[in-house]
Structure formats: C-alpha cells, structure tokens
Amino acid sequence: MGLVNALDLPFDPGNGWRCADDPALLRRAAQHAPGAVEELVARHADRLCSFLVRIVRDSAWAEDLTQETLLRALQESTSYDARWPLRTWLFRIARNLALDHLRREGALRARDRDPRDATFAPAAVVTAEHQEFQAALELALQQLPEEFRTVFVLRDGEGLTYDEIAAVLGISAKTVSSRLHRARTQLRALLGRHA
Numbered sequence: 001m002g003l004v005n006a007l008d009l010p011f012d013p014g015n016g017w018r019c020a021d022d023p024a025l026l027r028r029a030a031q032h033a034p035g036a037v038e039e040l041v042a043r044h045a046d047r048l049c050s051f052l053v054r055i056v057r058d059s060a061w062a063e064d065l066t067q068e069t070l071l072r073a074l075q076e077s078t079s080y081d082a083r084w085p086l087r088t089w090l091f092r093i094a095r096n097l098a099l100d101h102l103r104r105e106g107a108l109r110a111r112d113r114d115p116r117d118a119t120f121a122p123a124a125v126v127t128a129e130h131q132e133f134q135a136a137l138e139l140a141l142q143q144l145p146e147e148f149r150t151v152f153v154l155r156d157g158e159g160l161t162y163d164e165i166a167a168v169l170g171i172s173a174k175t176v177s178s179r180l181h182r183a184r185t186q187l188r189a190l191l192g193r194h195a
Contacts, residue, residue, distance in 0.1 A: 022086035
C-alpha cells in the first residue's frame with residue numbers, strides 16, 4: 001500500500017487526481033505530488049483567467065496573474081479554509097493580485113485604454129446577434145466601476161453565490177446584493193437596445 005492509499009486520498013492511476021476533491025488536491029499539489037499541480041491548474045486556471053481578463057483588461061497580464069494566483073495558493077495552502085469552496089479562495093487571491101497590479105500599473109492608464117483593444121476570454125458564439133451582444137456586454141462591463149464589475153462577473157459569469165462573493169471580496173452579502181443590483185442597472189443603461 002502506497003503513501004497515497006495510506007492517506008486515503010482518491011488517487012486513481014488511470015484518472016490521476018480527477019476524482020480528488022479540491023481540498024485534498026490542493027494539499028497534495030502543495031506537497032508536489034506527481035500530477036496534482038497539473039490537475040489543480042486544469043480545474044481552475046481557465047475560470048481564473050476569464051475572471052482576471054475582465055478585471056485587468058489585458059489577456060497577457062491575466063495569464064500572468066492566473067499563474068501567480070495558483071502559485072500563491074500552493075505557497076499558502078495551509079491558510080485555506082475548507083469550509084468554503086476552493087474556487088472562492090482562489091478568486092479572492094486573484095482579485096487581490098489584480099487590484100495590486102492595477103495600482104502598480106496605474107489605474108488611470110488602465111481605465112483610459114480603449115476597451116475594444118483588450119483581448120477577452122472566448123465565449124460560445126451561436127449567432128451574429130449573440131456575437132454582437134457579447135461584444136457590447138464586454139464593452140459595457142469595462143465601463144463599470146471595478147467593485148460593480150467584479151461582483152457582476154463573479155455572480156453572472158462564474159456562478160458564485162452571494163455568500164461566496166462576500167467571502168471573496170470581504171464584504172457582506174447585503175453589500176453584494178446592492179452592488180449587483182447597481183451593476184445590472186448600469187449595464188442595462190449602457191447596453192441600450194441590446195438589453
């Protein structure tokens with residue numbers, strides 16, 4: 001019986017770490033178990049990058065910050081509170097890193113850039129009308145203040161609950177609700193005919 005079985009962790013040689021729950025996977029990835037880091041990246045990197053590109057408005061920086069988020073999670077794995085989904089903790093790390101980046105790079109310079117120049121995460125496109133709406137939505141999102149944009153992306157883009165968003169942002173669920181309402185109201189106004 002190997003170490004993995006002795007620890008009663010769900011490692012399957014055929015499936016690798018795909019059957020492991022997130023807390024066990026994080027723990028083993030932090031210990032550099034073969035394949036665990038790769039599975040952690042496979043599970044969470046795309047969603048983190050999609051979230052980050054909407055915050056920092058630059059796909060290259062979003063990719064760098066995604067890597068930094070996952071690296072930070074591995075380095076600080078003992079501070080993870082398993083009462084919350086791992087994605088909540090990862091989004092919190094990602095948001096903090098994104099805000100630090102924006103402060104370092106100068107929030108004004110990032111806000112003054114034409115949002116049409118940003119490369120956004122790919123979206124499923126079915127029709128030309130849908131594609132036009134997606135483009136309009138991305139442009140409208142970039143015009144929202146960061147606190148509204150982040151709440152909207154975490155709720156409607158990533159599907160986090162109000163409580164999970166509150167944990168990511170360090171605010172109350174009531175504040176999440178208020179910011180989400182304001183974000184949606186502003187988006188409707190910005191989208192005009194698309195709404």
